[in-house]
Amino acid sequence: MVQTPGQARRSLPDFATGQAKRLLINGVWVEAGSGETIESVDPATGAPLAPLALAGAADVDLAVAAARRALEGDWGAFRPADRARVLSRLADLIEDRAEEFAAIDAVDMGAPIMTARWMASNAVSTFRYAAGQALTIHGDTIEHSQTRSMFAYSLKEPVGVVGSIIPWNGPLFAAAWKLAPALAAGCTVVLKPAEQAALTPLLLGELCIEAGLPPGTVNVVTGDGVAGAALTEHRGVDKIAFTGSTATGRRVIKGSAGTIKRLTLELGGKSPHIVFADADLDRAAQAAAMGAFTLSGQVCAAGTRLYVERDVCDEFTERVARITRSLRVGDPLDDQTVLGPLVSREQFDRVSAYVKTGSEQGASAISGDLPKAQEQFGDGFFVPPTLFTGVTDEMTIAQEEIFGPVLSAIPFDGVDDVLTKANNTPYGLAAGVWTQDVSRALEMTRGLRAGMVFVNNYGASDPAVPFGGYKMSGYGRENGRAAIEAYLETKSVWMEAAS
Known part of the structure; x- marks a missing residue:
């Protein structure tokens, strides 16, 4: 919209x-x-x-x-x-x-x-x-x-x-x-x-x-x-x-x-957002979309690497895509707007280049039409929320901080596999985990090398709770x-x- x-x-x-x-x-x-x-x-x-x-x-x-x-x-x-x-x-x-x-x-x-x-x-x-x-x-x-x-x-x-x-x-x-x-x-x-x-x-x-x-x-x-x-x-x-x-x-x-x-x-950050098959998929899908696209993705702790357990990956990714397509993009002064523009022409050009690179490296954008957005918004710096599937861990869009509304969906097989993938980054600011298994949640929070771990939510904030990261996140x-x-x-x- x-x-x-x-x-x-x-x-x-x-x-x-x-x-x-x-x-x-x-x-x-x-x-x-x-x-x-x-x-x-x-x-x-x-x-x-x-x-x-x-x-x-x-x-x-x-x-x-x-x-x-x-x-x-x-x-x-x-x-x-x-x-x-x-x-x-x-x-x-x-x-x-x-x-x-x-x-x-x-x-x-x-x-x-x-x-x-x-x-x-x-x-x-x-x-x-x-x-x-x-x-x-x-x-x-x-x-x-x-x-x-x-x-x-x-x-x-x-x-x-x-x-x-x-x-x-x-x-x-x-x-x-x-x-x-x-x-x-x-x-x-x-x-x-x-x-x-x-x-x-x-x-x-x-x-x-x-x-x-x-x-x-x-x-x-x-x-x-x-x-x-x-x-x-x-x-x-x-x-x-x-x-x-x-x-x-x-x-x-x-x-x-x-x-x-x-x-x-x-x-910076390149935060993993991890969804297990037993999660509340409706809540997790909403959180996955907003965890990546809030403030048009210009958030250091944005969950831009979406890891989904393989058994539900296709189904869940489509749920996220449907939410993404429904997000209202437009005038930030409008009370109904969910995504506004990027901050500057420089940032617009940078994020647009990442979108192009993702497609060139073989990923498929199942939401987001950048040329159409440029036609609609003229001189505004708008990039539509873009969800990529077919992403592999070595792709540029999965490795580098984009700081724009770009989300990469990647399947995984079990705790050991996803911990290896999630921690394979120079950053360590935040991570999200969705599961109804308390033992698994505890194992994940201990195993993730991140300064903040959100379990069955994403992006909570309170002045009393420390905010910061590991590794090259500061x-x-x-x-x-x-x-x-x-x-x-x-x-x-x-x-x-x-x-």
Whole structure:
């Protein structure tokens, strides 16, 4: 099903249009030092939105300096209860404007409005969780193991100034996942959004000021890889928290090596979604489709390798195909849209090339007609949800992260076979398992080399539950207590009586 953007389309949110957006540095909105801008584009139509300031190394210097002053000044003086109060206030402000945030993400990066509303709700929950966690940070008292004359204890202190670099596939909630734990821990932040979708992080910066964060506590610098590299290499930055591709993650590691920064990296994935013959096939089919195609497949944890037990593979794959063909593709501002456009022309070309490669290597697309979609949507960056059968594990579409609405169905024979296939990847972000056999489910969760395993569901999320991967999917965790700990240093104190 399709609905072409422009047909009875809702008006664009004011924040997504108009004058060029500025940088937020030390609580003030300023032009980039160069005066240059880059264009933000509506991916549903290819039309320009509001220009963004193009930050350079000099702008990053100013933002880092502002963050350092706040850390050593006003924000550093905030006690845990003060931090909890301001984070709760920020959550309330986001909630009050949740519909505006959702509409901006819809036009800026193509998220269907119903998905964008979920992302806004997730951001609210993330800040509220972090507000509670701010009150629980503490060290330990430690009895000396060899003498009674020595008293030892540990302190938890903020790691310092954090450079947070986020992707374009969920700008609001990605910003929340970075800012909330860092602020709960007492750090200050320079946030660098992706140039393809920076509008909601900028609006979030406005609300940070309104919530009562001191100037310089949160700074937002928009720009391209030049700004990201400057932040990664900056001697005044104590930690980099990065979410994005594995290739860029390697560059972050190299760029940070000179100053041996603390790192949290949430990188790519090629997640297996495994369906055994005894599963609830109707529920599993719906989850298989949405696990791969939500946000048009632009999800790091997307279940893009669909492994189905051979006895039911043909039947189950056809069920998924029927669901896939029914998904409404179109204007992301339409409440009925399930799949919107890809974020950019570059991403459209990249995913289109993978679709072509899949066919050239012998796989059969049983849903998705890319040429027809191009005719229907004109200058929009739409790729229809595409399900391939006849896929083998060595094919490109089964090996590489596509980051688009492309799903590969592959049969398997038993637990040992599917564990071998599922783990045969450099990635290890997520995995899904569908079975009614509890013993088999436990065996699979232990055997899968992935940071998250979903059993009889796919893609569940909660601010209290850690999110992250094994292998080349990165290290460190978002969400949960582990995320707060990643922004803390442990200081040991040894105390003995003076005489």
